[in-house]
Amino acid sequence: MADGRLLEAVRATPRAEFVPAEYVVSAYRDPPLPLPHDQVTTQPSLVAMMASALGLTGGERVLEVGTGYGWQTALPARRLAAHVVSVERRPDLVEDARRRLAGQSLENVEIVLGDGTLGVPDRAPYDAVIVYAAFPEVPEPLVARLRTGGRLVQPIGPGGRERVQLYERLAHGLVYRATVTPATSSACTGPMATISTDTCRRKCRRPVLCP
Numbered sequence: 314m315a316d317g318r319l320l321e322a323v324r325a326t327p328r329a330e331f332v333p334a335e336y337v338v339s340a341y342r343d344p345p346l347p348l349p350h351d352q353v354t355t356q357p358s359l360v361a362m363m364a365s366a367l368g369l370t371g372g373e374r375v376l377e378v379g380t381g382y383g384w385q386t387a388l389p390a391r392r393l394a395a396h397v398v399s400v401e402r403r404p405d406l407v408e409d410a411r412r413r414l415a416g417q418s419l420e421n422v423e424i425v426l427g428d429g430t431l432g433v434p435d436r437a438p439y440d441a442v443i444v445y446a447a448f449p450e451v452p453e454p455l456v457a458r459l460r461t462g463g464r465l466v467q468p469i470g471p472g473g474r475e476r477v478q479l480y481e482r483l484a485h486g487l488v489y490r491a492t493v494t495p496a497t498s499s500a501c502t503g504p505m506a507t508i509s510t511d512t513c514r515r516k517c518r519r520p521v522l523c524p
Contacts, residue, residue, distance in 0.1 A: 316365050322392035323361065331384035331413050348381055350403055355445045359477070359496065360385040363466045366479045366493045367441045369393040376400070376436070376458065378429030379445035383410035383422075389443075390414075390422045397422045398436045400429040432458035439463060447475045447496070456487045468496050 329340040332354065336346045345353040364385075369375070375394045380386055380401035390397045399422065401407045407426045414422050425433050429444070430452040438460035444451075444467035451467055459465055459482040468475040477493040 316393075318371075318392040319361060319365055319388065322388040323357070325391055326384060326387045326417065328357065328384050330416060331382040331387070333382075349405065352381065352403075352406075354381055355379070355385055357384075359494070360388065360445075362493050363443055363445075363477060364388055364393065366466045366477075366491070367443060367464050369441060371395065373440035374398070374436075374438075376433060376439040376442045376455075377445070378442070378455070380406060380410045380424055381445070382406065383414045383424070385445065386410065386422060386424070387414060387417055387419060390419045391417075394441070395421060398425060398433050398439070399423070400425045400427050400433050402426070402428055430454060434458060441465070442467075444468070451480065451487060456482065459487075464490075466493060 329337045332340045332346050333348065339346060343356050343358050345356050347353055369389060371393065373394045375389050375397045377386055377397060377399040380399040386397055386399045401410060401424065404426055407424050411424050414424070427433065432454045437458035439458055440460060440463045442455055442459055442463070442465040444455070444465070447468035447470055449471050450469065451465060455465065461482055461484055463482045465480045465482070465487070466477065468477045470476060475496045477496050478489060479491045479493055480487045481490050
C-alpha cells in the first residue's frame, strides 16, 4: 500500500464498526466476512488495491457500486476523494451503511438505493468508478456516467476466476489500462440489471484475492 493517504484512511476507519456484531472478533483479519442476504464484505487488501489503482488526488467525485456495510465507502471519503456516491440494492443494507457511516462523521458520502449497474445518472459525471462485483464486462451505463479522462476499476470475468482491471474513459470509449490483480469469486448472489448473460443477470459475485 504505497499511498500514504490510503494507509491513513485505513488506520482511521475502524472496520469493527462495519461488520455484523458476531464477526467483530474477525474484523481486522483479511478474509471476507458474511453480510445479510448471502453477501460478503470485500477483503480489505483487495479494497486497498482497487482504491489505489484509481490514482485519486483528493478532488474527485467517485461512484462506488456495492456499499455493503460501508467500510470500503469510508476510505475514499475520509482521505482520497471530495465526494463519494455509493449505490446498494438492498434497502436494509442501505440503512445500515448510512447509520454506520454517520457514526464516522463523514459528510461527503451519499448512499443511494438502486441498481448500481445503471450508475446513478442524476449524480454523473464521475471522475472515478469502483465496482465491487464481478461481471463478464463493464456495464455500458457505467461507461456513460464516467467523464472523459476518468478511471474505472472492476473485477471482470464469467464467474469463478476474474481479473480486477483498470480502465480509462477516452473520447472514443473505454480503454483497458492494466490488470490490478487476479481474483476469485466469493459466494455472493443476487439480481443485477444490464449485464450480458441470463446467468449474470441472476448472479453477481464479490471477488477475493487469488491464493
